[in-house]
Amino acid sequence: MALIMQLTRGAESLRSANPAGPLADRIKFVAHELRRQFEMLTPIRRVTVLDEFSSPATEASLREYRTLRRDYIATVFATEIRERKSEGRTLLDALDAATTWEAWDYMRLSLNRAPLAAERTLALTLTGLLGRPLDAAG
Numbered sequence: 001m002a003l004i005m006q007l008t009r010g011a012e013s014l015r016s017a018n019p020a021g022p023l024a025d026r027i028k029f030v031a032h033e034l035r036r037q038f039e040m041l042t043p044i045r046r047v048t049v050l051d052e053f054s055s056p057a058t059e060a061s062l063r064e065y066r067t068l069r070r071d072y073i074a075t076v077f078a079t080e081i082r083e084r085k086s087e088g089r090t091l092l093d094a095l096d097a098a099t100t101w102e103a104w105d106y107m108r109l110s111l112n113r114a115p116l117a118a119e120r121t122l123a124l125t126l127t128g129l130l131g132r133p134l135d136a137a138g
Contacts (some may be wrong), residue, residue, distance in 0.1 A: 012032075014069075017033075017076045020079070031126060035115055045101055060105075070092070073099055077130060095126065095129055103122075104122070
């Protein structure tokens with residue numbers, strides 16, 4: 001199945017970021033990596049959108065990929081998530097939602113943003129989520 005092959009390639013192509021590096025560098029790195037990954041996955045992913053709900057194999061592959069992406073985010077931003085103590089899981093959920101292919105596709109397709117503009121938007125979103133405590137966000 002083409003989707004499974006693309007998801008596997010995508011997961012394997014995510015380059016590791018130094019979790020101890022400066023936050024701004026990690027945000028920029030993750031935004032760039034996800035841009036690269038989502039641009040590669042978009043053609044096959046758009047074709048399989050409807051299959052997700054009718055194909056157990058597609059659903060399982062997408063679930064596995066989402067878990068890998070969430071784990072990637074959790075590793076890169078482990079320090080910030082841990083610092084939030086009881087709000088850490090909520091922060092991870094917000095980071096996870098912001099870094100989905102669906103959010104990327106919305107920026108690219110619905111907002112008609114170029115890949116670099118979508119990457120900048122993703123970096124700004126991550127900065128907002130990671131740059132201040134959740135309770136200060138309102």
